[in-house]
Amino acid sequence: MASSESTQPPPPLSTTDAEPAVPTESEPLLGRPGDAIQKPDAPMFLNLVLGTAWLSQLGALLLLVTTWSAVFLHKLGVLISPHPLLQSLGTFLLIQAILILQPTSTPAAKRTGQRIHASLHLLSFLSFISGITVIETNKHVNHNAHLHSLHGYLGVITGTLLFAQYMFGIGIWLVPGIFGGEEKAKALWKYHRYGGYLLLVLVLATIGAAADTDYSKGVLKIEGWTFGLGIALVVVGVFPRVQLRKLGIDRSR
Template sequence: MPASSSTRPVPKPDQANAEDYELLLPQGQDQGQGANTPTSPAIAPMGQEEQFTKSEYRNGDTMANYAALCASLLTLVVTWFAIFSNDPSGLGWFALHPPLQVLAMTIFTYGILTLQPTSQPKTKAAGLSRHQVAMFMLGLPFITIGSFSVWYNKYSKDKPHLISWHGVFGFLCMMWLYGQVALGGGSVWFGGAAFGGGMKAKALWKYHRLSGYILFPLFLFTINLGGAWSGWAERNTQPGMRFIAYTVCPVVVLASVYWRVRLSKMKFF
């Protein structure tokens, strides 16, 4: 008489939601089953887990991904060339501001892109790890140092602050960014203990996403104001390249990121 196959209890809906960011193993492996049997699926060798993951990409997602990254990199290259080819040592603390800000925005763009298409527990967990490294460990320190450098440059020369739209939007974006990091980090670090843990903390993620999708274009607009309209940029970059790097590229980045948005991750009603 054939042995009956082992069954696994079907998780309740709230249990399934709570496991969204867990790295799940193929069925059977987490139960300590050994060699493949007729009643258990084949366990992939290490490094081959992707065969258990369904494709999460829609038509146009890959093209949008490359478009956003290439446009971000072009803005980065133009900015760095403009700074380092125009006597950066004579610019004082200001020399750190444009390069670090656009570097941070390039990293932020990657951090958003890498998490957008994920919809399965395993890919969500991996995407969240990449997202946090990009946003919190790399992008945030760079943009903070870049913002401090322009503030200190004005302070050391006794010049007024926030006298341009670029400065005003930059200041508002930075304050928003710190709140964004606190909301996102607090909802996942230490099990979301800062917001009550469990499903209470996870429920805040849709607001974190929505806030990020509003803040991101404001940062891009701030780049446009500084790169396309500031006196320094007009004196040190060619008009055509300035238009492409600080007007066309931010539009391409924003359109590409928005193309990949998953509205299913932001259910408010």
């Protein structure tokens, strides 16, 4: 006697976290299901411009080019010029790390994306640390006050949280045993993603505050609207691609 139940197999599950690796079931924050999903066998680098990502790339490049051109078009200082150069480079790499991993859906793509994501974040972290070291050395040598601006306070808060986020992600990925095993670690991925998007906002806010510092306005002559436009483009490029299932949100229920 034939069974009345459907014999269709369930969608395959990812080996890296619990959501199904089916493009049509991955709904972005804005748009239709599958709009911001890496297609099977598509080159990984296309993730950097998929969907609205090209807007983020324009914003990231605007922030980077504005900063670097302003620094090199004015008198360089050994203990201050590297700071905006390195921090803007770190921000650019951080944005690429997010964009490359966002659209992945299949287990193979996720594994590759995670390696690239981690590598870009390592480079970003080294850039941020180097930039912080330069400016702190400058303050120490010249006996300048620490944390005298909104930019400074946001920088310290964001840098501390970024380090915690890096350690959290590495722990889930490489040593899941510290969280009670692989299955329990997988359940924590969504919190890592929430933290990542929050930190992107904090990084962008820190950049926005940098445009209001005496050095940016008085020495580099940076126009605040250029930073504002770059930040806005990054936001409207990244957040519409957020996959709700990866955040534990299922609108189909």
